Amino acid sequence: MIPVHTPAPAASLSEQAFVRFAREVAKFPADGKQSAVMACLTIVQEELGFVSAESEKIVADYLGMAPIAVHEVTTFYNMYNQRPVGKYKLNVCTNLPCQLRDGAKALKHLEHKLGISMGESTADGLFTLQQSECLGACADSPVMLVNDLTMCSFMSNDKLDQLIDGLTSAEAK
Amino acid sequence: QFAATGVQTCFHGRHINPQILADLDGNNWRLKDYEARGGYQALRKILAQGDGQGMTPDQVIAEVKAGSLRGRGGAGFPTGLKWSFMPRQFPGQKYLVCNSDEGEPGTCKDRDIMQYNPHSVIEGMAIAAYAMGISVGYNYIHGEIFATYQRFEEALDEARAAGLLGDKILGSAFTFQLHASHGFGAYICGEETALLESLEGKKGQPRFKPPFPASFGLYGKPTTINNTETFAAVPWIIRNGGQAYLECGKPNNGGTKIYSVSGDVELPGNYEVPMGTPFSTLLELAGGVRKGRTLKAVIPGGSSAPVLPASIMMECTMDYDSIAKAGSMLGSGAVIVMDDSRCMVESLKRLSYFYMHESCGQCTPCREGTGWLWRMVDRIHKGQGRQTDLDLLNSVADNIQGRTICALGDAAAMPVRAMIKHFRHEFEAMIKPKTLSASPAPVQASLQA
Numbered sequence: 147m148i149p150v151h152t153p154a155p156a157a158s159l160s161e162q163a164f165v166r167f168a169r170e171v172a173k174f175p176a177d178g179k180q181s182a183v184m185a186c187l188t189i190v191q192e193e194l195g196f197v198s199a200e201s202e203k204i205v206a207d208y209l210g211m212a213p214i215a216v217h218e219v220t221t222f223y224n225m226y227n228q229r230p231v232g233k234y235k236l237n238v239c240t241n242l243p244c245q246l247r248d249g250a251k252a253l254k255h256l257e258h259k260l261g262i263s264m265g266e267s268t269a270d271g272l273f274t275l276q277q278s279e280c281l282g283a284c285a286d287s288p289v290m291l292v293n294d295l296t297m298c299s300f301m302s303n304d305k306l307d308q309l310i311d312g313l314t315s316a317e318a319k
Numbered sequence: 320q321f322a323a324t325g326v327q328t329c330f331h332g333r334h335i336n337p338q339i340l341a342d343l344d345g346n347n348w349r350l351k352d353y354e355a356r357g358g359y360q361a362l363r364k365i366l367a368q369g370d371g372q373g374m375t376p377d378q379v380i381a382e383v384k385a386g387s388l389r390g391r392g393g394a395g396f397p398t399g400l401k402w403s404f405m406p407r408q409f410p411g412q413k414y415l416v417c418n419s420d421e422g423e424p425g426t427c428k429d430r431d432i433m434q435y436n437p438h439s440v441i442e443g444m445a446i447a448a449y450a451m452g453i454s455v456g457y458n459y460i461h462g463e464i465f466a467t468y469q470r471f472e473e474a475l476d477e478a479r480a481a482g483l484l485g486d487k488i489l490g491s492a493f494t495f496q497l498h499a500s501h502g503f504g505a506y507i508c509g510e511e512t513a514l515l516e517s518l519e520g521k522k523g524q525p526r527f528k529p530p531f532p533a534s535f536g537l538y539g540k541p542t543t544i545n546n547t548e549t550f551a552a553v554p555w556i557i558r559n560g561g562q563a564y565l566e567c568g569k570p571n572n573g574g575t576k577i578y579s580v581s582g583d584v585e586l587p588g589n590y591e592v593p594m595g596t597p598f599s600t601l602l603e604l605a606g607g608v609r610k611g612r613t614l615k616a617v618i619p620g621g622s623s624a625p626v627l628p629a630s631i632m633m634e635c636t637m638d639y640d641s642i643a644k645a646g647s648m649l650g651s652g653a654v655i656v657m658d659d660s661r662c663m664v665e666s667l668k669r670l671s672y673f674y675m676h677e678s679c680g681q682c683t684p685c686r687e688g689t690g691w692l693w694r695m696v697d698r699i700h701k702g703q704g705r706q707t708d709l710d711l712l713n714s715v716a717d718n719i720q721g722r723t724i725c726a727l728g729d730a731a732a733m734p735v736r737a738m739i740k741h742f743r744h745e746f747e748a749m750i751k752p753k754t755l756s757a758s759p760a761p762v763q764a765s766l767q768a
């Protein structure tokens with residue numbers, strides 16, 4: 147795997163993140179703070195791009211959990227990045243229903259276009275490409291999830307090119 | 320620009336008597352639109368608001384039972400019966416949970432329900448909470464559909480602001496707090512007890528059942544879990560009566576069901592049709608088999624359901640009983656269509672990989688067995704299969720099925736057995752020639768049976 151740029155080590159959570167943490171914790175009973183752990187880690191990932199051991203510690207302290215209990219969560223769920231990824235994480239579904247509608251082809255096309263294999267990141271640190279399991283959007287195949295938040299549907303090769311070229315040129319500016 | 324608009328998947332007008340997806344256009348998901356469609360009238364009715372006479376919790380449950388609503392999450396368990404299991408007089412906290420962790424390959428109906436008609440789920444949950452005397456609920460939403468999670472949060476805010484959720488709903492004595500929560504990429508969290516673990520902030524590893532969540536659920540408290548579509552069906556039942564709901568479907572299979580049709584059809588998407596609709600009709604609604612090809616096989620209920628060859632499938636009606644009789648299951652209603660160009664070995668290989676990847680690792684038969692199954696199917700697909708592999712595949716599947724904590728083990732085993740049962744010749748064809756040329760040993764007669 148080609149290494150990607152590590153963000154500045156000093157990256158830390160914004161005040162806004164803690165406001166959002168509090169909102170999540172409020173959903174649960176007072177002795178059930180731990181229930182907010184997934185949401186908090188998601189907020190961390192949204193802000194910092196991945197979940198580091200330091201971030202886990204912050205979340206653990208905030209929720210009154212053991213850091214190892216937070217780490218167990220980070221490692222169990224597929225969408226948490228345990229190390230830095232490219233600026234754009236592309237997850238293409240290749241499960242059977244999508245495979246029948248060019249999901250695997252879309253992944254191949256991206257591998258070719260980006261010049262990397264699935265699981266890798268581009269040298270400029272812009273893109274990380276991954277295969278994923280069912281995204282729950284099977285009728286829209288080929289589908290791709292960008293940075294955990296944005297679902298792109300009906301991604302023909304043309305649309306994939308458009309998206310990648312668009313992101314690349316926006317980055318160059 | 321690249322996002323789904325729903326035009327293709329559910330605003331196509333090719334439903335039959337739709338209840339949940341009726342009159343949606345993508346922009347009318349807000350509270351005022353839902354109310355214009357008759358929304359929240361069922362809640363008002365049971366709380367004796369407006370013209371409503373009020374209904375007791377028992378009456379609500381009786382209507383749901385009369386409608387023969389069965390769990391849309393896959394197991395088809397009678398919803399009214401499940402609701403009646405909740406200890407009504409339990410002194411402590413009880414919980415209501417909506418299972419929106421839709422991760423079964425092929426299934427994308429819950430997303431459209433929450434994206435385009437979120438208040439139907441909220442109203443359904445409020446009615447359920449009233450019927451079981453529950454004051455707190457959570458909707459656990461698949462992490463991959465984050466935009467839908469945000470939409471649902473917005474809908475919750477609207478409902479709270481209108482006094483439809485929260486303390487003393489609509490001025491009655493009924494209080495119900497509902498929150499949204501989300502997963503982050505683990506198929507197993509759709510299993511109800513894994514979901515509860517996850518909701519408690521832990522790894523999503525299933526618990527032994529029994530005890531069922533009805534007696535030991537979230538934080539160890541009595542909990543009712545239903546699928547998104549199950550809840551979304553409830554307001555219609557209360558508005559129109561259980562009898563009308565039952566009549567819309569067929570005996571023991573009330574109402575409509577949303578099928579996610581994917582794979583080799585012209586128009587993949589979600590189709591809401593009455594229970595008992597012939598499969599051939601559903602296939603027609605979805606535009607028929609793609610590119611004028613012919614139908615080879617169908618997985619009728621999500622990837623965990625055993626595959627059925629075209630000849631059997633074309634005789635089925637789409638309801639729990641008919642599909643079960645044909646040897647498969649209706650499951651989550653994900654209809655995966657495969658045409659005559661498809662290789663069954665390759666298809667099974669992808670599914671086996673999925674179950675290996677998603678096994679939570681608690682039970683040895685599942686953890687080791689799913690990997691073993693995948694490795695065998697993979698080598699057959701690569702032309703390196705061994706003569707004994709088909710028997711071994713069946714035997715490994717047998718040894719997983721029924722020996723695990725949750726049904727993921729069964730879900731991994733059942734497709735293997737069905738594929739070999741119905742398409743054995745394809746597997747044999749991939750094994751034979753290579754083996755003959757690779758080894759001088761004669762083909763054993765027993766393996767040709």
Ligand SMILES: NC(=O)C1=CN([C@@H]2O[C@H](COP(=O)(O)OP(=O)(O)OC[C@H]3O[C@@H](n4cnc5c(N)ncnc54)[C@H](O)[C@@H]3O)[C@@H](O)[C@H]2O)C=CC1
Pocket residue numbers: 390391392393394395396401404420421422423424426509510511528531532533544620621623648649650651725726730
């Ligand atoms: N929608 C989806 O994405 C997926 C759906 N599935 C489906 O899930 C199904 C298996 O689900 P399970 O929850 O393991 O089925 P199950 O048969 O154990 O339970 C069904 C429901 O009935 C309740 N129940 C059953 N017996 C009960 C009793 N005696 N007392 C109280 N409550 C009782 C359970 O708590 C559960 O809510 C499969 O048939 C499969 O089709 C599987 C994978 C994904």
Ligand SMILES: Cc1cc2nc3c(=O)[nH]c(=O)nc-3n(C[C@H](O)[C@H](O)[C@H](O)COP(=O)(O)O)c2cc1C
Pocket residue numbers: 389390391392393394395396398418419420421422423506507508509510511512544545546547549725726727730
């Ligand atoms: C591996 C596995 C995954 C499951 N995934 C889901 C799911 O994503 N959504 C769902 O509603 N039920 C799922 N189920 C079924 C639930 O355990 C449970 O039966 C269902 O949520 C009950 O709701 P219902 O009675 O309304 O169907 C799954 C079951 C298993 C074994």
Ligand code: SF4
Pocket residue numbers: 507524525677678679680681682683685686723724725726727728
């Ligand atoms: S059957 Fe598989 S997924 Fe289910 S509890 Fe056991 S190891 Fe986990």
Ligand code: FES
Pocket residue numbers: 239240241242243244249279280281282283284285287289423424425426
């Ligand atoms: S199988 Fe690809 S999104 Fe469901």
